Amino acid sequence: MRPHKLVIAAFCLALAGCQSFKPVDAMKAVDVGDGIMVEPQVAWAYAVGPLNGGMSGTVWTIDGFGLNELRFLTGVAGGAPLLRIDGIDRKDMVAYNTTMLPDDVMEMIAGTLGKAGNQQVRTAALHPVPFGAGTGFRFDLGYTTKDGLQMKGTALFAQRANKLDVILFVAPTEYYYDRYAPTVEKVFASVKVADAPGGKPSS
Amino acid sequence: MRLGRSAGPAFAAALLCALSGSAFAASSDVLAPGYRPALDTDEGGLWAAMDREEAALKVSPALVKDEALNAYVKKIVCDLALEQCTSLRVYIVDDPSSNAMTAPNGMIIVWTGLLLRTQNEAELAFILAHEITHYLKRHSLLNFQTVTHTAGAIAVLSASTGGIGGLLAFGAIGALASYSRDQEREADAGGFDLVTAKGYDPRQGALFMANTAEEEDANPNRTKPSAYLSSHPATKERLATLSKRASEIESQTHAAMIGTEAYHAIVEPHRAAWLEEEFNRGDYLQSVVMINQLVKMEPESGLLRYYAGEAYRRRNAKGDIESAMAAYQAAIASTGAPVAVHRGLGMVALKAGQKDVARDAFQKYLSLAPDAGDRATVQYYLTAAGASQ
Numbered sequence: 001m002r003p004h005k006l007v008i009a010a011f012c013l014a015l016a017g018c019q020s021f022k023p024v025d026a027m028k029a030v031d032v033g034d035g036i037m038v039e040p041q042v043a044w045a046y047a048v049g050p051l052n053g054g055m056s057g058t059v060w061t062i063d064g065f066g067l068n069e070l071r072f073l074t075g076v077a078g079g080a081p082l083l084r085i086d087g088i089d090r091k092d093m094v095a096y097n098t099t100m101l102p103d104d105v106m107e108m109i110a111g112t113l114g115k116a117g118n119q120q121v122r123t124a125a126l127h128p129v130p131f132g133a134g135t136g137f138r139f140d141l142g143y144t145t146k147d148g149l150q151m152k153g154t155a156l157f158a159q160r161a162n163k164l165d166v167i168l169f170v171a172p173t174e175y176y177y178d179r180y181a182p183t184v185e186k187v188f189a190s191v192k193v194a195d196a197p198g199g200k201p202s203s
Numbered sequence: 204m205r206l207g208r209s210a211g212p213a214f215a216a217a218l219l220c221a222l223s224g225s226a227f228a229a230s231s232d233v234l235a236p237g238y239r240p241a242l243d244t245d246e247g248g249l250w251a252a253m254d255r256e257e258a259a260l261k262v263s264p265a266l267v268k269d270e271a272l273n274a275y276v277k278k279i280v281c282d283l284a285l286e287q288c289t290s291l292r293v294y295i296v297d298d299p300s301s302n303a304m305t306a307p308n309g310m311i312i313v314w315t316g317l318l319l320r321t322q323n324e325a326e327l328a329f330i331l332a333h334e335i336t337h338y339l340k341r342h343s344l345l346n347f348q349t350v351t352h353t354a355g356a357i358a359v360l361s362a363s364t365g366g367i368g369g370l371l372a373f374g375a376i377g378a379l380a381s382y383s384r385d386q387e388r389e390a391d392a393g394g395f396d397l398v399t400a401k402g403y404d405p406r407q408g409a410l411f412m413a414n415t416a417e418e419e420d421a422n423p424n425r426t427k428p429s430a431y432l433s434s435h436p437a438t439k440e441r442l443a444t445l446s447k448r449a450s451e452i453e454s455q456t457h458a459a460m461i462g463t464e465a466y467h468a469i470v471e472p473h474r475a476a477w478l479e480e481e482f483n484r485g486d487y488l489q490s491v492v493m494i495n496q497l498v499k500m501e502p503e504s505g506l507l508r509y510y511a512g513e514a515y516r517r518r519n520a521k522g523d524i525e526s527a528m529a530a531y532q533a534a535i536a537s538t539g540a541p542v543a544v545h546r547g548l549g550m551v552a553l554k555a556g557q558k559d560v561a562r563d564a565f566q567k568y569l570s571l572a573p574d575a576g577d578r579a580t581v582q583y584y585l586t587a588a589g590a591s592q
Contacts, residue, residue, distance in 0.1 A: 007287030094485045097519060101550055102580055107482065107517060119265055120297055121483045127579040137580065144264055 021045035024060055032058065034165050035076035035194030036132075041186045044070070050198045057083050066149075068171040069182050070187065076164040082112045102126060102137045105157055109166065110141065117146040131158035131165075132193025142173065156188045166167040167191075234339050236286045237381050246307070246344050253308040260294055260312070266475075267295040267315060275469045276313060276331070279324065283332050283397045288341065299480040301415065305334040307343040316484075318470055319477040320418075320493060321411060322500050324462025327410030328398045336393030336519075342386045351429035391441055395448055404459035405449035413498050416442070421492040474542065480512045505540030508533045512547050527551045542571045546581060553588055561588040 008054040024030060024044040029037045044060040060070040073083055081093035094111045099103070103126060110121045121143040129138045136158035144150050155169035169184045222401035262267065267273070273295060290309045299316040306312070311334050321327040337343065352421035382390070391408075399405045416439075471475075481490055491514040498507045512530035515523040531548040534540035549564035565585045569578060 039225055092486075094487070099519075099554060101553070101584070103546075103577075104517070106520075111483055111485035114299075115485045120480065125576045127577065128583050135583075138463060148259075148265070150264055 015071040021047045021061070021065075026085040027192075029192070032167075034160075034163060035041075036072075036074055037190075037192045037194075038163055038167075038187050039190035041183050041190070062180060062183075063176065064072070066172075067176050069169070070184060071166075071168045071170075073164075073166040073168065076166070078162060082108060082164075083164065085112075085116050088115055098159070098162050100159070102128075102159075103164075105137070105159065105164065106139050106155075109155055109157070109168065113143055115142070119146070120144050127138070129156065129188075131156065132158075132191055134158060134160060134193065136191075138188075140169075148201075150174070154181070154184065154188075160193070176196075208251050234287070234341060236290060236291070238290065240464070246341075249344060250308040253306040253310060253394075256306065257292070257308065257310045260296075260310070263296070265296045265298065267297050269295075269473070269534035272318075272469055273475065275465075276318075276327070276466075279328050280331050280335065283328060283401055284335050287335070291335065291338065293467055297480070299477070299484050303330050303334050305338045305343070307338070307341065309338060311335075311338070311526060315473070315477050316481065318432065318495075319474065319481060320414065322406065322414075322463070322466070322497065324466045325398065325403040325407035325460060326411040327438065328401065328403050329394055329411060331394075332397035333382075333390045333408075336390040337382065337386070337399065340386070340389060340393065342382050342390070344380065345386070388444070391445065399431075399452060402460045404461045406459075407450055407461065409445040409449060412442050412445070414493075417496070418489045418493045422486060422488040422513075463500075475506060475510075478513075482513065482517060487514060490514045491518050503537055505534045505537035507546070508538045509544045509547065512544070512551075516547060516551055524551045528555065542568060542575075545571065546577075549581070549584060551587070553584060558588040563592050567589075 006135055024040050025048050025112050026040050026043040031037055040060070042062065044062055046058060046060045048058050048067070058072045059065065060072075062068050074095045078098040079095050081090060081095050084090065085093070094108050096108065100108070103195060106123050106126050110123050116122045121141065123139050123141045126137055126139040127132065128135050130136065136156055138156050139155065141153045141155060142151060143153075150173040151170050152173040153168060155168045157164060157166040167188065169180075171180060175190060240250055240456055242248070242251065273293065276295060277293045280291055284291055291311055292309060293311045293313065295313050295315060295318070298314045299319070300314050301316045301474050302314040304312045309333070313331075317330065318327070321330065331384065332500050395405065395408060398408065459532035478494070481493070484490070489510075494511045494514045498504070498511050501507055508530050512527045512534060515527035515530060528548065528551050531544050531551065534544045535548070545564045545568035547563045550566065552558070552564060562585060565588065566580050569575065569581055572578075575581065
């Protein structure tokens with residue numbers, strides 16, 4: 001299937017912002033913050049936002065920003081928003097609360113994507129999964145960007161020691177999501193978590 | 204009550220009477236029906252740019268395609284605009300913002316967030332009549348001519364290739380629709396005349412604005428007003444003006460049309476989806492107020508009671524767990540609440556430490572929705588509430 005013209009437009013945006021990316025070695029486990037290690041599986045490039053989309057956090061991509069984004073938002077403390085968005089005051093963001101249930105966290109992530117200007121944000125299939133030696137949660141999502149591009153995504157998160165860790169993958173529904181979803185599944189499955197800061201990661 | 208088409212000529216006459224002496228009729232540059240500017244003029248170029256926006260909007264995934272809803276809103280526009288009906292095209296976009304806009308080429312865009320908030324046909328008619336007046340008075344053309352001496356014109360025409368993204372981000376049309384306060388006053392006056400001439404309750408426009416103001420006041424952190432109010436004169440001024448005019452003609456109004464039942468019948472199939480999207484704005488302070496406004500109008504609605512509970516649960520301010528629990532229980536006692544009300548009740552009961560209530564609610568949810576996609580998560584909650592595996 002040929003990429004849709006909107007995808008091409010997104011690719012142009014990706015090129016415009018790619019100068020700030022650095023390589024991620026496919027063969028080496030990477031500390032993505034808060035004692036979380038993941039295995040990249042393939043060669044990614046990374047950057048620390050905010051970038052074109054205006055959202056903060058460490059972002060990995062294969063083809064370019066906007067085409068596939070694996071975003072790591074780790075160590076989010078109570079009272080803090082999930083991330084920063086250019087042009088939106090911190091006090092206008094929904095903040096993480098340590099009493100949140102998994103549904104609440106999923107809604108906060110969806111609300112944050114909405115705050116970033118995306119439309120028709122949908123979530124589905126929240127369910128528990130292993131996260132290192134503990135319990136995390138997964139859910140699927142979809143939305144339309146403010147440029148009209150339909151996106152699909154999947155999120156993995158865990159609430160540990162009063163902090164929230166989120167790994168969020170999003171890509172255009174057309175072509176890109178399905179192409180990289182199997183790789184992202186392997187990245188999610190590779191998560192290892194240190195029991196304490198500086199401790200040895202557990203799988 | 205709805206007015207039949209057979210009443211058209213009588214109301215056309217009434218409309219002419221109503222327009223006489225108003226700011227709406229005072230200007231001589233009201234568009235003629237079927238008007239289309241020459242391409243080699245400022246206005247022609249502007250229309251061409253808006254035509255491109257409209258073409259993009261027609262294929263946008265954000266466009267709401269429900270035929271009944273579109274036909275209903277279009278009919279209101281046509282009933283108000285009379286012979287100008289053929290010049291106006293209505294598009295409903297799936298967006299939780301409370302807004303409506305008119306492009307100079309006759310494209311009217313209505314956001315679903317607005318349709319969620321308007322509580323009856325008369326309120327919606329006032330908003331649409333306000334927009335129709337902007338079109339008839341060519342306000343956006345005047346704005347364009349004002350900005351042609353600035354970089355703003357470049358922004359307008361550049362943004363006009365952005366498709367729905369530009370529309371939703373108030374790009375091209377947003378720049379054109381940044382009306383002056385005098386233009387907004389004129390649109391209010393013209394809109395008021397149109398709806399009252401059509402027989403709508405003259406008070407409903409002011410009631411909509413009062414609700415909007417109450418919703419916005421609920422958020423002390425709000426950095427900017429709603430899209431709908433951002434370019435408008437102070438809400439209190441508009442409220443006072445419209446209320447005064449309503450009281451002046453109220454005694455002459457014998458059968459004011461509000462159209463609550465017709466409106467609810469048409470929006471009801473969409474309400475749950477629109478309310479879910481409302482939460483994606485992430486502005487729970489306002490959501491609580493807005494949904495309670497709806498509950499006040501329809502206290503017997505289990506669906507609205509459920510979403511009031513959802514709003515409290517998500518806001519999670521002091522006392523909100525108790526408020527959410529009360530709302531969920533009221534929803535269960537009403538008709539029309541979704542099965543998810545039991546999950547919501549279980550969640551707030553779990554947070555409140557009422558594990559027995561939580562267990563009962565979660566078990567009820569799973570018994571009513573055995574194939575729920577979040578079954579494993581609810582089982583997790585049940586374990587947390589002390590249920591045996």
